[in-house]
Amino acid sequence: MNRVYQWWDALQRGVSQDWMSNVGLLLLLSAVLWGAWLLVTRHLSTAASKTRLVWDDALVGAIRRPVSWLIWLWPAAFSLGVVIDNTSDYSSAFLTNVRHLMLVWTFIWVLLRLITNAEHAICLTAKDVTSINAVSKILRLVVLVIGGLAMMQNLGLSLSGVLTFGGVGGLIVGMAAKDLLANFFGAIMIYFDKPFKLGDWIRSPDREIEGTVEKIGFRMTVIRTFDKRPLYVPNAVFSSIVVENPSRMHNRRIKQKIGLRYQDAGVINLVVDDIKAMLLAHPEIDTRQTLIVSFDNYGPSSLDILIYTFTKTTGWVEYKAIQQSVMLEITQIVRQHGADFAFPTTTIRMAESPFQPNILPQTAAKHG
Numbered sequence: 001m002n003r004v005y006q007w008w009d010a011l012q013r014g015v016s017q018d019w020m021s022n023v024g025l026l027l028l029l030s031a032v033l034w035g036a037w038l039l040v041t042r043h044l045s046t047a048a049s050k051t052r053l054v055w056d057d058a059l060v061g062a063i064r065r066p067v068s069w070l071i072w073l074w075p076a077a078f079s080l081g082v083v084i085d086n087t088s089d090y091s092s093a094f095l096t097n098v099r100h101l102m103l104v105w106t107f108i109w110v111l112l113r114l115i116t117n118a119e120h121a122i123c124l125t126a127k128d129v130t131s132i133n134a135v136s137k138i139l140r141l142v143v144l145v146i147g148g149l150a151m152m153q154n155l156g157l158s159l160s161g162v163l164t165f166g167g168v169g170g171l172i173v174g175m176a177a178k179d180l181l182a183n184f185f186g187a188i189m190i191y192f193d194k195p196f197k198l199g200d201w202i203r204s205p206d207r208e209i210e211g212t213v214e215k216i217g218f219r220m221t222v223i224r225t226f227d228k229r230p231l232y233v234p235n236a237v238f239s240s241i242v243v244e245n246p247s248r249m250h251n252r253r254i255k256q257k258i259g260l261r262y263q264d265a266g267v268i269n270l271v272v273d274d275i276k277a278m279l280l281a282h283p284e285i286d287t288r289q290t291l292i293v294s295f296d297n298y299g300p301s302s303l304d305i306l307i308y309t310f311t312k313t314t315g316w317v318e319y320k321a322i323q324q325s326v327m328l329e330i331t332q333i334v335r336q337h338g339a340d341f342a343f344p345t346t347t348i349r350m351a352e353s354p355f356q357p358n359i360l361p362q363t364a365a366k367h368g
Contacts, residue, residue: 026075034071058117066109073102100154108147115139129198134191137218179236183219186235190216195238200247207241209233251286251310252319254326259302264339268295268303274333279309282329284322286312302342 041064048056081095119136123129196202196213202223203210211225221238223231260268276293279285289310296306307330311322334341 026079030072030075034068037067037071054118054121058114058121061117062110062113066106066113070102070106074099077102097154097156101151104147104150104154108143111143111147112140115143133198133216134188179234180219182236182239183234186237186239187216187218187221189239190221190235195243196245196247200245203244203246204241205244207237209241209243247314249314251289251312252314254307254309254311254323256307256327256330257296257304258307258330258334259299259304259342260334260339261342262301262303264337265303267337267339268305270337271334271339272305274337275305275307275330278329278333279307279326282326284312285326286310299342301345 041060044060045057045064048060051057077095077099084095115136119132122132190196198213198216200213201211202213209223209231211223211231213221214224214230215222217235219235221233221235223233225231260271264271272293272295276291279291279293280287285291286309290308291310292306292308294306295303297304307326309326311319313319313322
C-alpha cells in the first residue's frame with residue numbers, strides 16, 4: 001500500500017523516471033475501471049427496473065455516461081501532465097484546475113440528466129405536465145447557476161466580485177433586454193396561472209391566434225394552427241390579451257333556428273313538443289344542461305323555432321356527428337306533421353290604376 005501511495009505521489013509531482021510506463025499504466029487502469037463500471041451499472045439498471053420507483057431508474061441513467069467520461073478523462077489529464085513535465089519546460093500545474101473543473105462539470109451533468117430523466121418518467125403518468133416542465137426548467141437553471149459559480153471559484157475568481165458585478169450588470173442588461181424579461185415573466189405567469197397546458201386548443205378573440213399548444217418555453221409559446229403551421233407567440237403577449245381555452249369546455253352547444261311556413265301555424269305546437277321529446281331521449285344530449293325548444297319569432301317569411309341544447313361530448317368530430325343526427329331527426333319530425341321549411345319569399349300585390357281605362361281608348365283614338 002505504501003508503494004502505491006509513493007507511486008501516486010511521484011506521478012502527481014511529475015518526478016517519475018519511467019514516465020512512458022506510467023502513462024500506459026494509467027490508460028490500462030482507465031480501461032479496467034471502465035469495464036468494471038459498465039458491469040456495475042448493468043446490474044444497477046437491472047435491479048432498478050424491478051422496482052416501482054422512478055427515481056432509481058432516473059439516477060442510474062443519469063450517472064452512467066458522465067462517470068464513464070470521467071473515468072477516461074481524469075487519467076488522461078494525469079497522463080498529459082506526465083508528458084508535459086517530462087518532455088518540456090512548461091508547467092502542468094494548470095491541469096489541477098482542469099481536473100477540478102472535470103469533477104464540477106460531471107456533477108452538473110449528472111444533476112441535469114437526473115432532472116431530465118425524472119421529468120420524462122413522471123410526465124408519463126402525470127396529469128399536469130405543464131407544471132412538471134416548469135419545475136424541471138427552474139431546477140436546471142438553478143443547477144447551471146450554482147455550477148457556474150463553482151467553476152468560477154475553481155478558476156480563482158472572487159465570488160463577491162462576480163456577484164457585485166452581476167448586480168450592476170444585471171441592471172444594465174435588464175434595461176436593455178426588457179422584452180426578454182417580459183417574455184420570461186410571461187412564461188412564469190403561464191406556468192403558475194395555468195390558462196392552458198400542452199395539448200390544449202386555445203384561441204384569442206383579440207389576435208389571430210388559434211391552434212393547439214405544442215411547446216411552452218421561457219421566451220415563446222409554440223402553437224400549431226389547424227392548417228398545421230407553427231405559430232410562435234412571445235409569452236409577454238398572453239399578459240395583455242384574452243385567451244379562450246375550448247379544451248376545458250364541459251359541453252358543446254347546439255344552437256339552431258328553423259323556420260316553418262306560415263300555413264303550418266296549426267301544427268307548430270306539435271312540432272315543438274316532438275323536437276323537445278326527441279332531444280330529451282337522445283343518448284348524446286346532456287339533459288342536465290339548459291334545453292330550450294320554443295316558438296321564437298314571427299319572421300318575414302317564416303315562423304321561427306329556437307333549438308338550444310348541449311351535447312355530452314366536447315370532441316369536435318363527435319360533436320359534428322351528433323349535431324348532424326339531431327338536425328336530420330328534426331327534418332323528419334317536421335315532415336311527419338305535414339309541415340315544411342320556409343324559404344325567403346316576397347308577395348307583391350298590384351293595385352289597379354283608376355286612370356288605366358281612359359288611357360287605352362285615348363291612345364287607340366289617337367292612332368286610329
